[in-house]
Amino acid sequence: xxxxxxxxxxxxxxxxxxxxxxxxxLSADGSVxxxxxxxxxxxxxxxxxxxxxxxxxxxxxxxxxxxxxxxxRPPAPSAPSTSGPSGPSGAEPWGDGVRGLLDGRSLxxxxxxxxxxxxxxxxxxxxxxxxxxxxxxxxxxxTAFLAEASSRLLASLNxxxxxxxxxxxxxxxLADAAVVIGPNPGxxxxxxxxxxxxxxxxxxxxxxxxxxPGLSEALQGFPPVPSRWINPAAAPAWLVPEGFGPVGSMAxxxxxxxxxxxxxxxxxxxxxxxxxxxxxxxxxxxxxxRAGAAVSSARLYTEQAAITDTLMRELLPPRLQQxxxxxxxxxxxxxxxxxxxxxxxxxxxPATADQRETLAVLGxxxxxxxxxxxxxxxxxxxxxxxxPLTGDHQRLLTLLNRALLTSHxxxxxTLVLAAVRREGDRARVRVTSAGHPAPLVVRADGVVERVxxxxxxxxxxxxxxxxxxxxxxxxGESLVLFSDGITEARGGPLGGAEFGEDRLxxxxxxxxxxxxxxxxxxxxxxxxxxxxxxxxDDMAVVVISMPHGAHLSMVGGTGPGRYTA
Amino acid sequence: MTATANGGIRSTVTARAPGGAAVTTAGTxxxxxxxxxxxSGADEGSATDVVFAALESGLDxxxxxxxxxxxxxxxxxxxxxxxxxxxxxxxxxxxxxxxVIGAMDRHPLVAAARPSAHRGHVTVACIDGEWHALPxxxxxxxxxxxxxxxxYLGAQVPTPHLIGHLHRTAPxxxxxxxxxxxxxxxxxxxxxxxxxxxxxxxxxxxxxGPDGRYARQLxxxxxxxxxxxxxxxxxxxxPEPAPAHQPVDDLPHLSDQEYTLVSRSKFRLVGAVMxxxxxxxxxxxxxxxxQRQHTVEDIGHIVDFLAVALYTDDRSLxxxxxxxxxxxxxxxxxxxxxLRPALDLLAAELRDFPRARxxxxxxxxxxxxxxxxxxxxxDGGAR
Numbered sequence: 001x002x003x004x005x006x007x008x009x010x011x012x013x014x015x016x017x018x019x020x021x022x023x024x025x026l027s028a029d030g031s032v033x034x035x036x037x038x039x040x041x042x043x044x045x046x047x048x049x050x051x052x053x054x055x056x057x058x059x060x061x062x063x064x065x066x067x068x069x070x071x072x073r074p075p076a077p078s079a080p081s082t083s084g085p086s087g088p089s090g091a092e093p094w095g096d097g098v099r100g101l102l103d104g105r106s107l108x109x110x111x112x113x114x115x116x117x118x119x120x121x122x123x124x125x126x127x128x129x130x131x132x133x134x135x136x137x138x139x140x141x142x143t144a145f146l147a148e149a150s151s152r153l154l155a156s157l158n159x160x161x162x163x164x165x166x167x168x169x170x171x172x173x174l175a176d177a178a179v180v181i182g183p184n185p186g187x188x189x190x191x192x193x194x195x196x197x198x199x200x201x202x203x204x205x206x207x208x209x210x211x212x213p214g215l216s217e218a219l220q221g222f223p224p225v226p227s228r229w230i231n232p233a234a235a236p237a238w239l240v241p242e243g244f245g246p247v248g249s250m251a252x253x254x255x256x257x258x259x260x261x262x263x264x265x266x267x268x269x270x271x272x273x274x275x276x277x278x279x280x281x282x283x284x285x286x287x288x289x290r291a292g293a294a295v296s297s298a299r300l301y302t303e304q305a306a307i308t309d310t311l312m313r314e315l316l317p318p319r320l321q322q323x324x325x326x327x328x329x330x331x332x333x334x335x336x337x338x339x340x341x342x343x344x345x346x347x348x349x350p351a352t353a354d355q356r357e358t359l360a361v362l363g364x365x366x367x368x369x370x371x372x373x374x375x376x377x378x379x380x381x382x383x384x385x386x387x388p389l390t391g392d393h394q395r396l397l398t399l400l401n402r403a404l405l406t407s408h409x410x411x412x413x414t415l416v417l418a419a420v421r422r423e424g425d426r427a428r429v430r431v432t433s434a435g436h437p438a439p440l441v442v443r444a445d446g447v448v449e450r451v452x453x454x455x456x457x458x459x460x461x462x463x464x465x466x467x468x469x470x471x472x473x474x475x476g477e478s479l480v481l482f483s484d485g486i487t488e489a490r491g492g493p494l495g496g497a498e499f500g501e502d503r504l505x506x507x508x509x510x511x512x513x514x515x516x517x518x519x520x521x522x523x524x525x526x527x528x529x530x531x532x533x534x535x536x537d538d539m540a541v542v543v544i545s546m547p548h549g550a551h552l553s554m555v556g557g558t559g560p561g562r563y564t565a
Numbered sequence: 566m567t568a569t570a571n572g573g574i575r576s577t578v579t580a581r582a583p584g585g586a587a588v589t590t591a592g593t594x595x596x597x598x599x600x601x602x603x604x605s606g607a608d609e610g611s612a613t614d615v616v617f618a619a620l621e622s623g624l625d626x627x628x629x630x631x632x633x634x635x636x637x638x639x640x641x642x643x644x645x646x647x648x649x650x651x652x653x654x655x656x657x658x659x660x661x662x663x664x665v666i667g668a669m670d671r672h673p674l675v676a677a678a679r680p681s682a683h684r685g686h687v688t689v690a691c692i693d694g695e696w697h698a699l700p701x702x703x704x705x706x707x708x709x710x711x712x713x714x715x716x717y718l719g720a721q722v723p724t725p726h727l728i729g730h731l732h733r734t735a736p737x738x739x740x741x742x743x744x745x746x747x748x749x750x751x752x753x754x755x756x757x758x759x760x761x762x763x764x765x766x767x768x769x770x771x772x773x774g775p776d777g778r779y780a781r782q783l784x785x786x787x788x789x790x791x792x793x794x795x796x797x798x799x800x801x802x803x804p805e806p807a808p809a810h811q812p813v814d815d816l817p818h819l820s821d822q823e824y825t826l827v828s829r830s831k832f833r834l835v836g837a838v839m840x841x842x843x844x845x846x847x848x849x850x851x852x853x854x855x856q857r858q859h860t861v862e863d864i865g866h867i868v869d870f871l872a873v874a875l876y877t878d879d880r881s882l883x884x885x886x887x888x889x890x891x892x893x894x895x896x897x898x899x900x901x902x903x904l905r906p907a908l909d910l911l912a913a914e915l916r917d918f919p920r921a922r923x924x925x926x927x928x929x930x931x932x933x934x935x936x937x938x939x940x941x942x943x944d945g946g947a948r
Binding site for chain 1: 607609651652653654656657659660661663664693694696720721723724725726729731732733734735761762763808809831832835836839855861862864865
């Protein structure tokens, strides 16, 4: 032993007395040979030359030391064994050393074999690093939870779905059960609750939020309240999800909205579960901030969408159907795929007792998008008011022109009117174009004719002129009204070519005898395929068809077609 | 090669009715055959009569939809491919089938059979650019009959509209239908966008392949081969949607940009092939304007399918399309051998695109060789 020490000293190596780190030298049987002063602070006074003395203080070290003798001896002093045993003593192999606890401190022991069978154990105190690593892992886990929760919350702009996601995420990490309570503009509270492992369940209640301390304030979003832990005994039955059992701890966390209240989140834990610590409370608040932002965005979107839908409803093209034994069908594709409305419009006003003709109108307002659509709405309303005058197309157009000239809109419009009246198995149609592409007639034999009508566009000149064409539609014959978005569509297999009236006529020639909606769909599909992915104008088409065969005369009657529209 | 009709191209027929025949011939009448007679005669009234009679004979509404109406719609596609009906007639037949489905809804037996309890809420829509709405319509009806609340959005739904709808209504699932393989890139966009809203996506339709391989490739949560299995899968509950991701993550091969470049230069490619064909195939110089137009369209379809085969990195999608085109051309009495020079010309244009070149070489192997001097002229335009 002395020889070893003197050799070490001769080589200028650190000795236990001079080492800046705790060192303990053990003999092959585990007896303590030397202890550095710093190691003595850690280990206390360990009697020397007693093989079992160390075991009572640091069993993991003793076990690891004895394990060294069983395993392959490290070849070089700098490469200690990695095959140290992990025993019940709390030791575990760690990298190239062994790790264990001593008086609550985490120590890493690294063996350096001596030449005489003794082993010098360097003891590194890594308690702080361990704590930092644990803290880092916890923080990473929290961040990952928040990131994942955020991306799920951001996915939807639907309030119900956001509330579902909020409770699902809350039970995934924060609590055994969670309840989201929507802000209550009315008297009923809307709740979505979820127990860990279950599915969200929605409910409403007329109970007062005042029954839960802090809930009313949280729901009003004012005054600002911190999330708070409340006495679980204060949890009213309606708040606790069915089958949850006794509540161990409970917290109310407000969901901060964007200027509007977004509701509150209630977290519940079982009686036997761990109580919340400060970190978890912080995490719950961070999560609630995200959930609140998502719920209030969804609420804003829902409100906007409802407003848009209401306003849009009047601007959307109507659903057409068979009217007085004549088929009407229409199709519309706005210029922008984002849009639902645009500058093209159509309407069908069924015949009445006073007005014996059904009036179909298809028009095109200069421009695209919402602004053009607003003007189409005005024109459609004006035309509706002028319906008693449909007997005289010229007069109707004159009045419409005057109305447009006096409005503040600077846009103009073209349109075509078709007044339809059934006569037996045929239909008499009066057609007037006001600056609009002339409609086409598809005869039963496949001949396609252009209707000879022309007139000035509406909303530009003080006076308008027009000529009205009269025609008859026999069984299986159709009148096709369309906007220039179809004939002027650019595309084709080579790109850049105009679809043109000739191609439209060629397509319509194959449509003789077809139901009106089939012709509409055919024209729409051909035009859409022509433009492909390219840009296009608003495209509208209305087809007025005289059904062929006797069957449709049964419509509204008592024949086998009794359930047909 | 002047006969693939405008847009009728699909990889297989549009609707399936497995094992339908045995059911529909139960009793003494073959309802599908009777409906086919009415539909092909564009006789809406008698078509409705047939379906009502089938209902009143005891056939349940779902079987009428799937084994009679869908079976007839399948036959419409087959008849069109065999050149026995025109595209316009196909549309007329489809319109009548649509009306028949609408009329069924108003039949007291159907109304009585419809369960009131709601099992959940499903949105059914066709992919943007997909005009074949009937398979989706039939699925919507079947789901309605099984007690689902269904929002049916119809044909060619622009993806922004679909997503807006999902945000507003938050259905339990969205079912997307596509028949045309060329809609797969659009389908991919729609699937990813729907999943990004947290809505699981069920896909169906011929475009996704007979085994649903493209549905899986494009990351759909569920694929169903027909309306019955779609309804059953929905009934079992759907998985969580795939997490929001970039579409390119599903298809790493897109990083070579070949799809982008080929689809972007479609018009130039079609023009170059037309010019080249006129040099190589003397008969083309005598083509009428209409025949020329059909040829241009056919080449356009070839480029479209080449592009979608690049998108999916699936050779069989391209070779399958070419084999099918050759059959359709033959059915229309148009020699299919101009396909191969067209493929050669495309390969010359795309010599810097290894994947495209590989597809075109594989395609050349599946189309008929140009015959010897004896049959070297195409008469074209037999449409």
